[in-house]
Amino acid sequence: MENQTLESLGEFGLIDRISESFQNISSATIKGIGDDAAVIDAGSKYQLISTDMLLEGVHFDLVYTPLKHLGYKAIAVNISDIAAMNGVPLHATVSIGISNRFGLSDIDELYEGIKLACEDYNIDLIGGDTSSSRSGLVISITVVGEVAKDKITYRSGASENDIVCVTGDLGAAYLGLQILEREKQEFLANPAMKPQIDNKSYVVGRQLKPESRTDIVFDLLEKGIVPTSMIDISDGLASDILHLAKNSGKGFTVFFENIPIDNQTLETCAEFNLNPVTSVINGGEDYELLMTISQADYEKVKDIPEITPIGFVNNDGTSWLILNSGERTKLIAPGWKNV
Amino acid sequence: MENQTLESLGEFGLIDRISESFQNISSATIKGIGDDAAVIDAGSKYQLISTDMLLEGVHFDLVYTPLKHLGYKAIAVNISDIAAMNGVPLHATVSIGISNRFGLSDIDELYEGIKLACEDYNIDLIGGDTSSSRSGLVISITVVGEVAKDKITYRSGASENDIVCVTGDLGAAYLGLQILEREKQEFLANPAMKPQIDNKSYVVGRQLKPESRTDIVFDLLEKGIVPTSMIDISDGLASDILHLAKNSGKGFTVFFENIPIDNQTLETCAEFNLNPVTSVINGGEDYELLMTISQADYEKVKDIPEITPIGFVNNDGTSWLILNSGERTKLIAPGWKNV
Numbered sequence: 001m002e003n004q005t006l007e008s009l010g011e012f013g014l015i016d017r018i019s020e021s022f023q024n025i026s027s028a029t030i031k032g033i034g035d036d037a038a039v040i041d042a043g044s045k046y047q048l049i050s051t052d053m054l055l056e057g058v059h060f061d062l063v064y065t066p067l068k069h070l071g072y073k074a075i076a077v078n079i080s081d082i083a084a085m086n087g088v089p090l091h092a093t094v095s096i097g098i099s100n101r102f103g104l105s106d107i108d109e110l111y112e113g114i115k116l117a118c119e120d121y122n123i124d125l126i127g128g129d130t131s132s133s134r135s136g137l138v139i140s141i142t143v144v145g146e147v148a149k150d151k152i153t154y155r156s157g158a159s160e161n162d163i164v165c166v167t168g169d170l171g172a173a174y175l176g177l178q179i180l181e182r183e184k185q186e187f188l189a190n191p192a193m194k195p196q197i198d199n200k201s202y203v204v205g206r207q208l209k210p211e212s213r214t215d216i217v218f219d220l221l222e223k224g225i226v227p228t229s230m231i232d233i234s235d236g237l238a239s240d241i242l243h244l245a246k247n248s249g250k251g252f253t254v255f256f257e258n259i260p261i262d263n264q265t266l267e268t269c270a271e272f273n274l275n276p277v278t279s280v281i282n283g284g285e286d287y288e289l290l291m292t293i294s295q296a297d298y299e300k301v302k303d304i305p306e307i308t309p310i311g312f313v314n315n316d317g318t319s320w321l322i323l324n325s326g327e328r329t330k331l332i333a334p335g336w337k338n339v
Numbered sequence: 340m341e342n343q344t345l346e347s348l349g350e351f352g353l354i355d356r357i358s359e360s361f362q363n364i365s366s367a368t369i370k371g372i373g374d375d376a377a378v379i380d381a382g383s384k385y386q387l388i389s390t391d392m393l394l395e396g397v398h399f400d401l402v403y404t405p406l407k408h409l410g411y412k413a414i415a416v417n418i419s420d421i422a423a424m425n426g427v428p429l430h431a432t433v434s435i436g437i438s439n440r441f442g443l444s445d446i447d448e449l450y451e452g453i454k455l456a457c458e459d460y461n462i463d464l465i466g467g468d469t470s471s472s473r474s475g476l477v478i479s480i481t482v483v484g485e486v487a488k489d490k491i492t493y494r495s496g497a498s499e500n501d502i503v504c505v506t507g508d509l510g511a512a513y514l515g516l517q518i519l520e521r522e523k524q525e526f527l528a529n530p531a532m533k534p535q536i537d538n539k540s541y542v543v544g545r546q547l548k549p550e551s552r553t554d555i556v557f558d559l560l561e562k563g564i565v566p567t568s569m570i571d572i573s574d575g576l577a578s579d580i581l582h583l584a585k586n587s588g589k590g591f592t593v594f595f596e597n598i599p600i601d602n603q604t605l606e607t608c609a610e611f612n613l614n615p616v617t618s619v620i621n622g623g624e625d626y627e628l629l630m631t632i633s634q635a636d637y638e639k640v641k642d643i644p645e646i647t648p649i650g651f652v653n654n655d656g657t658s659w660l661i662l663n664s665g666e667r668t669k670l671i672a673p674g675w676k677n678v
Binding site for chain 1: 343344345348350353354357360361363364365367368370371372376377379381382383386388389390391392394395396397398429430432434435436437441442443446450454457461462463464465466467468469470471472473474475477479481483
């Protein structure tokens with residue numbers, strides 16, 4: 001124990017360590033640390049609380065991130081955590097730390113994006129904190145939502161033979177980031193150069209302005225489906241599969257050929273000589289939903305075009321990726337990640 | 340409007356500007372930006388949400404702030420905002436950004452303080468976020484609490500002739516900060532020097548480990564008193580008087596001779612050649628409560644030893660400090676403050 005370091009623990013190890021040292025005392029605390037959002041008993045419903053901190057130079061690069069997009073994304077990614085509990089977002093608080101290189105017009109632009117996201121997702125900004133910062137921009141967001149008690153979906157409910165599904169398509173946000181990083185380097189080498197991203201608008205848009213899948217929560221409700229487990233894909237499919245598998249005490253088997261991938265994502269992989277498998281499996285920030293549903297719900301889920309089955313919950317306790325060649329490879333946990 | 344800058348707006352001007360551009364849409368949003376905590380209708384009760392961001396080099400100096408104290412204080416000052424609404428804290432989330440000069444033992448020490456505060460105030464840590472930071476330590480805390488609907492106290496309810504009261508004593512935290520800053524300079528000049536703070540333990544303790552006055556919320560409930568307005572004294576008495584006065588559309592008249600001040604605070608003022616009036620009126624971070632109560636409650640409030648009447652709500656719309664000489668001076672608003 002004494003020889004452990006932050007690096008050897010990793011982010012998830014640190015969260016486990018913190019979580020283990022705290023005991024919840026209130027009977028209203030249904031779920032504390034360890035899922036996409038905390039769950040509080042609010043009488044007739046459960047209340048959901050999710051929080052994220054975004055730091056300049058770690059989570060975003062203002063060279064290619066417009067402040068309006070950053071504001072939008074900061075709200076959307078927190079709402080994504082509420083959606084991952086099968087809930088609906090209601091309120092948000094936004095705290096910002098700003099260094100003296102930012103002016104009022106910058107703050108206005110940031111809050112324009114925050115406002116747009118609040119409008120798009122029908123939530124109220126109810127509070128926050130503003131402060132000066134010694135270095136760069138810091139944003140901390142908390143989103144509060146709610147879910148009917150019989151609809152809540154944790155990371156822990158996957159059962160053997162459940163069907164593993166994802167929403168939308170995966171990998172695009174990661175490839176968008178590669179494009180933006182390349183353009184940044186070219187701009188730094190030659191500031192007169194115009195960015196060449198016109199034919200990459202899909203993958204770049206997925207990186208700069210991700211959306212939360214609150215539409216899927218609505219679709220599931222309408223079809224009468226409650227997933228057995230769910231998480232949003234923020235760290236990457238492999239990492240998030242392992243979160244569901246670990247919390248459910250199961251293993252997942254997923255087929256690469258079933259994973260929905262946009263053509264632009266594949267084209268961009270080729271352009272960058274990146275392996276599509278690792279890009280799609282480990283690239284994060286798609287903010288799609290990964291869920292398991294019981295076999296009984298399979299017919300109903302087929303009617304939701306945005307949901308794609310990609311595998312099943314196995315009984316061997318290990319998670320596997322089946323490649324297009326038929327070869328199987330063990331999904332492994334990432335280390336400390338700055339996301 | 341276009342010529343405005345962040346500096347000319349100030350922190351409170353910026354908050355007003357942000358607040359004005361957002362419209363609340365949910366009927367559950369009782370109070371958004373603009374009080375100590377946001378208020379959400381949670382059925383039989385009101386839910387309170389308060390959030391704060393603390394940045395290294397702006398809000399705290401690790402040269403003289405033990406991480407355990409910092410963790411405790413970060414929780415206590417947020418709970419203070421819940422107490423200022425006459426509420427009881429229940430849950431907290433803690434997000435941290437840590438640069439690579441921090442090790443696991445530092446994080447453990449920080450969370451020890453957080454845990455101690457959670458235990459002292461009977462709240463559950465239910466979530467958060469951990470991330471790496473490019474520069475220094477960033478802490479963002481959100482505390483959720485509740486209050487009976489007929490007990491909630493806003494900044495806006497003060498009426499003419501109400502009695503202005505404060506809890507505890509004022510100015511000590513600011514003088515504690517002066518001591519710590521002096522010792523820091525002496526340490527930097529001569530690292531072999533031992534700190535001389537033994538006879539300053541009260542004022543230093545008030546700076547390093549402030550407590551939230553949740554005990555007063557309990558006392559008020561027991562005596563059947565609901566203050567007409569309330570705020571916690573974080574920015575300094577003058578600033579916080581002006582917040583209550585502005586929100587209530589009134590003026591306050593307070594008498595300096597009535598303000599409770601500890602002897603050590605006065606001694607330290609003399610030692611530093613600081614004017615006790617400005618130190619006590621503008622020194623922040625005492626986290627005591629400033630409230631107004633109706634005259635009908637005066638007899639009841641006299642039984643609470645920790646509450647001291649210091650003035651009254653006037654009818655001239657301006658706030659005044661009456662000095663011991665009898666001279667009156669207008670209370671003025673501070674500018675941008677890093678608190």
